[in-house]
Structure formats: C-alpha cells, structure tokens
Amino acid sequence: MIFRQLFEDSSSTYTYLIGCPETGKAVLVDPALETFDRDLQQLQDLGLELAYTLDTHIHADHLTSALKLKSITDSKIAMPSKAGVGCADIQVSEDSPLNFGTISLNPLFTPGHTDHHLSYLIDQGANQAVMTGDCLLIDGCGRTDFQGGSSSELYRSIQTKLFTLPGDTLVYPGHDYHGRSVSSIAQERTRNPRLKNGTGEDDFIGIMNGLNLAYPKKMDLAVPANMLCGQCPDDVPEGMDRLCEIGVQG
Template structure:
C-alpha cells in the first residue's frame, strides 16, 4: 500500500492519497480544486492511475476537485450515498464500502460536522486507521454551523 498526506494551506485542508501496489490504482480522499495539478503530479510520480475520489462530506469551506479529476482522468466520484448527489458515480455507506485492489475504505456514519458526514476506516498494513475528514481535528473538532451540523451529535 502506498500512502501520502497532502496539505493545502489556504483552506487548511488535508487530502489523502492511497495506492494499491497490486493494481497500480489510487484513491484520493477529500481532494481540493486548487490542488488538482499537485495531485496529478503525485499520482504520476508514484506511477498510479486514479480510480476514485472519495469525499467525507459536501464541503462548505472549499470546493472538491472530484468532478474535475473525473474529467481529466476518467476516475469515478464516490460520496456518502445518503447525500444523493447527481454527480456521484458511486454511493458509499456502512453496508457498501469502496474497494480498490487490496484496499477497503469502510464508511462510518459520523454526523455532527454535517448531517451526512462519513469517516473511513482503513487497514494500513495491519494497523487500523480512521480518516475523519473535518469531524475530528488536531486539538479539536470540526465546525458544526455548516449543512445541518450538530455539536451534540459530533460529541456522541
């Protein structure tokens, strides 16, 4: 498994790149429109083909690059199924994880930051990790004043 954490300083946004060594295919979690070229360069440098973008939620503080990356690479756009987005190619849910080669992105419904927020549980070389998007941050949690966010739900 190949893993890279990518940072966009203007919106303080993290994007995560996961690559499957077996298939040469990759997934980007929470890609940002302003960093499309950076992300494409990282994929090229690692000799990976983008198979999916996967967002944790609909973002109010930045624009996802999911549709732009789909137009440039032919990748599929994956979102939490409950968002019902017409631009999504694939809806994920706790019952419907995203799989790419040896990687499984297990959605966990984690409302609070937004009412449909999902985190993703991933087995990284025998160690389980949860990628929480904007629900859990260093020294705090995400805002709850976007898209029906709810602080009480976030802290449950």
C-alpha cells in the same frame, strides 16, 4: 499500501492519496480544486491510476476537484449517500466498503459536522488508520453550526464510532490549522480539550455553542459547487468568480 498526506494551505485542507502497489489503483480522499495539478503529478510520479475520488462530506471552505479529476483520468466520483449528490457515480454508505486493489476503505457514518459526514477506516492488520474529515480534528473537532450540523450528534459520532476504535489507530484529520499532521485515537481520547475523558455531552455542547466562529468566506459558492461535484453553478455569488476561474484554468 502507498499513503501520502497532502496539504492545501489556503483552506488548511488535507487530501489523502492511497494507492495499491499490487494493482496500481489509487483513491484521493478530499481532493481540492486548488491543488488539482499537484495531485495529478503525484499520481503520475507514483505510477498510479486514479480509480476513485472520495469526499468525506460537502465542504464549505473549498471546492472538490472530483469532477475535474474525472474529466482527465476517468476516475469515478464517490460521495456520502446521505449528501444526495446526483452527479456522484457511487453513493457511499456505512455498509458499503470502497474496494480498490487489495485495499478497503470502510465508511463510518459520523454525522454532526454535517448531517451526511463519513469517516473512512483503513484496516491493514497492524496498520489501522482513520481519515476523520471534519468530524474529529487534532485537539479539536469540526464546527456544527450549519449544513445540518448538531453538536449532540457530533459528540455521539466521536464517542461511539471513533473513540471505540483501538487506541493505536492513527487519526488523519481533514484539516489542521497549526501544522500538525497525525494523532491517534488514544491521544484524542485523553487529550482533546473538547472531548477528553470525563467530558459529558452537555459540556461538549456548551463548548461548541461558545465558539462564535466566523461565517466561512467561500461557503456560498463551495456548497452549491460541491453539490455539483466541484462544478461552479450558473449563479456564482458576487466576488467569487476567481474561485471558479481556478476550476477552469486548473
């Protein structure tokens, strides 16, 4: 398996490129519009054909490049079914692995950051890894204060869907704001300050309620645009035209 973790620094977003060496097919998980050119170049350098783009959820902090990649590479757009994205070619849910070449990405329904969020497990025998999007982060977790978020649901998603995976499963998050790239389920179970051993649901909810996070700067554009697979809507909020120009000029 070919696996690359790629970083977009304006929103601290990780994109994952997963390729099948036998068939030359690839998937990009959470590709961002800002790094569209880089991702195309990566595919070209590796001699891979993009079969799918796959988002973990409707992002509030950046625009997906799903539609733009499709227009250039003819890739199919896969989105979590519960997000209700009409432009998606494939509606992904927990019971429907996404297969390309010899690789399967197994969706785990992990709501809480948003009400439709999926994490994706790659099980290659000895090499098990999970891309956790904005559900579980290294030493943290996604916020729960918009897009149908729920601290209670996030707690249960992490405890029942992620912390029950084998301890040596590698954890690849959707973001990191401190230069970290990878963790493991065992590490997060024992060290994550919000969730480590003995942290109950009520304690977790108290931690999340006390975060007082700022309103995401791009949210008023990013959410409606991502519901259109990354296309800017007709009524772009004031002052956000530049973000759409990135999409046009790419």
